Amino acid sequence: MFINLNQNKNLKLFKIISEVAARNNQSVYIVGGYVRDLLMKRKASTDIDFVTEQSGIELAQSVAGEIDPKLKVSVFKTYGTAMIKYKDLELEFVGARKESYTENSRKPEVEGGTLEDDQKRRDFTINAMAISLNKDNFGELIDPFNGIEDLEKGILRTPLEPAQTYSDDPLRMMRAVRFASTLQFTIEENSLAAISKEVERIKIVSMERIMVEFNKIMLSEKPSIGLSLLERTGLLKYIIPELIELKGVEEVEGQTHKDNFYHTLEVVDNISVNTDKLWLRWAALLHDIGKAPTKKFVEGTGWTFHGHEFLGSKMVKTLFQKLKLPLGPDMKYVQKMVKLSSRPIALITDDASDSALRRLLFDAGEDMEDLFTLCKADITTKNSKKQDKFKRNFEYVAVKIKEVEEKDQVRNFQPPISGEEIMEMFALKPGREIGILKEKVKEAILEGEILNDHDEAKKFVIVEAEKLGLKI
Known part of the structure; x- marks a missing residue:
């Protein structure tokens, strides 16, 4: 079977590689994921792997010299591989090899081999197919393990x-x-x-x-x-064994709770329809992670998971450390999403006050929309009437939040009066009184006692300062 490469956008490159290999008396084949994606008609990968039954390093150096003598060739002698970055492509050249492994390492012992040896060491048949770039059979698919049939099935x-x-x-x-x-x-x-x-x-x-x-x-x-x-x-x-702890349903006195593991998988799928943000998907994965350690059956109430959001947010850091995931802004974002994951739902079921909405806006800040995306994904009921009701309620709360935000401007809150101004008003040096007064201003704005306005805040500070024994 031959693959028609004439319409391939990399045909010119493949022809150059074919000619260089022929001059060097080397064989050359495209292998791996690029071949798989080409046959699946998926978007072409920018990583292309080439195998030769001679020296991959020598072939890479010759190809680079032919394309542009200034091209850098990164050489990895241990594995007999070399890489060229060319335009938007990463081209990797490797000598065909056999591999053998020791029990305690996934790093193989390597020796030279044939194309077939190299195909045998591949992970899956769909990744073990090769396309010849040799002049006598340019474009021929070499598929010893019937990967194309596995691809079709x-x-x-x-x-x-x-x-x-x-x-x-x-x-x-x-x-x-x-x-x-x-x-x-x-x-x-x-x-x-x-x-x-x-x-x-x-x-x-x-x-x-x-x-x-x-x-x-x-x-x-x-x-x-x-x-x-x-x-x-x-x-x-x-x-992540902590996720498995969510699995299963317990029954006490005829009362059960949902299987929080499978619920979590549904939430991750739901959110994936609406966002490609990796860390928002992680927030969906971990939003109920605190439910296993907080699960409790209360007589007369049933199953409770009191404080699972707070505990879950604390577990996020431990998990990210163990999983070697980034511990900076991405981790803090996931923590925040997990901690706030039930707050909008509480506002939907209660007659939400403006102060509660202001506090949610203050705590969520610029991530408010992401939080709503997470909460909507958390609706996994199969009852369409309930689904519609929840969604309508979310829309209602979203409108209310927008109204409060336009009026009070507490998203990404900055105090309307600065610590420096307070120090100047009362001839104070930096100290605890400044922090107390700034906190009181914030609380007063969030509670709706004063507007988010400089003049109102200044008047409020004067009154509160007097209570602390301070005078202008």
Whole structure:
């Protein structure tokens, strides 16, 4: 079978590589994800991998010299690979190789091999296909493991025995789940069983590498596919066991609570319809994380999860540290979203006062819209009338919040009177009195006692300062 590359936007590049390889008496093939995406008619990847049965480094250097002598070639001698960044592309050249692994490392021992050896070491048949760029069979698809049929059927299957494949490089287990989620493919039965069998091997993989795959699952169209597979195979207990604690339904005196694990997966899917923001999706994943440790059955009331948002927000930092996720603004954003995740719902069910709306605006700040996106995603009832009612209520609260914001301007609140001005008014040096007065001004504005206005704030400060024994 031949692949027509004549309409490919990289045809000129492929022709150059073909000619350079021929001059060097080298073979050359495109392999991996680029071939898969080309056959699936997906958006072309900007990463293209090339295999030669001779020296990948020499081929890369020759190709770079042909394209532009100033092009830098990054060389990785240990693995016999080299990379060129050209326009918007990353071109990686590797010598075909055999690999062997030791028990405690996913870094292989490498020796030279044939194209077939190189294809055998690939993770899945759909990633083991190659397209020849050699002059005598330019464009021929070389597919020893029938990857094209697996591609057509939407199946993830390993070229070799799956347990060995996953044991050799346990990251492939995460990649299997990631491809199942991003491509919406099915992991072949024997392969799925092998992941469950070899699951403990994931412990030798760095958390940073695991999170690269996990975040790709989180950014897929329907993340619950991957998250369910992580739980089903046992991988999730090595990554975020706190999520598994949410699983299951208990019954006391005929009263049950919902399964918060599967509810969480629904919320993540719901939010993914409306946002591509990775950390907002993470907020959806962790919004109920505090429910397992706060779950309690109260006689006459039923199941309660009192304070789960506050505890959950505190758990976020511990989780991000363990998962080697960023601990700066992204983590703080997720903490804030988790902590506030039930606040809009409380405002919907009560006769919300302006002060409650002002406080929510103050606490959410510029993330108010994201918080509403999260809360709407949290509606997982299958009762369409209830769904419509919740959505109407959210719209009503959104209108009220907009009215309060326009009137009181408390989003991204800045005090209308500064600490410097207060010090000047009372001839004070920096001290606790300044903080007390600024806090009182903030509280008065949020409670609606005074307007968010400089003159009103100044009058208020004079009255409150007198209570502290201060005079102008």
